[in-house]
Amino acid sequence: QQQVKQSPQSLIVQKGGIPIINCAYENTAFDYFPWYQQFPGKGPALLIAIRPDVSEKKEGRFTISFNKSAKQFSLHIMDSQPGDSATYFCAASRGQGGKLIFGQGTELSVKP
């Protein structure tokens, strides 16, 4: 029940495409859902996060869609660029507990 399942494992898109990464969770006590971007040899960087009282959040080219009833959330990257090539992790936590439960990661490659 503590798992967060992420798909796909890898994704290749052309420049300008809209990659979509999906995550699903079981624990309905989760109330905070961040996305992190990680480049090789670097630490994860917080991209965008959402709480379950909203269904969508946009920050720049990144959008989170949240479906509370289905217990799913997804990341969309608009107008993707080669510089977006990285590994993306979704995560979830219970607000009071703090620890993040991460998905398995999606390796994104954006071709020029």
Added chain:
Amino acid sequence: NAGVMQNPRHLVRRRGQEARLRCSPMKGHSHVYWYRQLPEEGLKFMVYLQKENIIDESGMPKERFSAEFPKEGPSILRIQQVVRGDSAAYFCASSPQRGREQYFGPGTRLTVT
């Protein structure tokens, strides 16, 4: 405002030696989390500390691993008698308060030979 700092960035230890990993949180952050990333795997929570207190250590292996966050100085993750399976990237994250955004450091890559 400096980010989360971790040192060393790379650490090589022989089997049976001790590894000490240090983490200095962002200024004003009093909550520290440690995560481990094994090759080709996601990040796994290890321990959550606040100044001088361990809040949640549910992800820590029962033996050989310990963590502290003293009143003064960095947080320390200590691994005694390292084995090859301890080879991984260890990340520290800090947060200004419980349940808020966590910001990660660059990690320490531990290699056990």
